[in-house]
Amino acid sequence: MTPRRPVDVGDPDRLYTVTGGRSRADDDSFDLVTLVVSECEPTAGMQSEHVRILETCKHPTAVVEVAAEMKLPITVVRILLGDLLAMGRITARHPRAAGSAAAIPDSALLKEVLHGLRNI
Amino acid sequence: MGSATSELPSRMPLSDTAETGLKIVVVGGFGVGKTTLVRSVSEIRPLNTEEVMTQAGIGVDETSDVAAKTTTTVAFDFGRISLNERVVLYLFGAPGQERFWFLWDRLFSGTLGAVVLVDTRRMDDSWYAIDRLEHHKTPFVVAVNRFDDASPHSLDEIRQALALPDHVPLIDCDARVRSSGKDVLITLVDHLYALAMAQEMTP
């Protein structure tokens, strides 16, 4: 069994710096599987984390993949994505069922999932 | 990480047409085979990430008497399956310990469903996960990772030991085998499909 080693960002000072002092996203608009797409190239003087997100998301990339790639906690990534979204530098493709805690999706989508799984 | 991981790419861009992300969560005790199961069906090497809670006084372990603890970390890994041009399924492997459930809504609201992975040698680890999933009203199936089982309990015995209701699917699996992992996922989605049909029939 591999011992679990947390990625090295638990340091509150580090989180503070990356997010400009915020510890929570203003809203929960980014689900773990919201797909993020860059809408522009990084520009000079941009915060380095923003640059990395724009580079990572040239193709659709889930929030959780961005977090893993950047080795940052989900919360921090959500804040950074919120900034970029507000500036129009990314777009977000949200999952259908986001927000509704326990709703079962419609059977048509599930059929699609089954079909996809049978083909892997 | 084992050497088997090297066969899968760690990065592989999704199709530009991808628009819908879906979630399935694999929960279970330590070392039960969660990462192995995720890896066996994933198109990318499982990646690791974490969530932190920074509020004071929340998410403090029950055993801790330090009320001012401000950071709680939950780590989990995930893999990915592109189901078609538009739909991509993310599979999360998460430990079922207490602080994890505290973050459930934040991380896994809207999840399709869950797989509870069980090791018959440590069945107690599964109780808590089953209880929490019922509490969160998340549909789930239970998969028994057989390892090289010296004392093969029957599925009926396991169902009894877990006090698992009849309507919850219970199956055997070998987390290392892709076709077996695939069967587990199909069992879950079949179950969801039946639930969705029943719901759609109800006026």
Ligand SMILES: Nc1nc2c(ncn2[C@@H]2O[C@H](COP(=O)(O)OP(=O)(O)OP(=O)(O)O)[C@@H](O)[C@H]2O)c(=O)[nH]1
């Ligand atoms: N013989 C056998 N070994 C297995 C099986 N599934 C997993 N293993 C091994 O058991 C060990 C633990 O598996 P993991 O997939 O890392 O378990 P996990 O649940 O992700 O573990 P943690 O994340 O540490 O809680 C690894 O060495 C696997 O290779 C199985 O079906 N049979």
Ligand SMILES: [Mg+2]
């Ligand atoms: Mg693991």
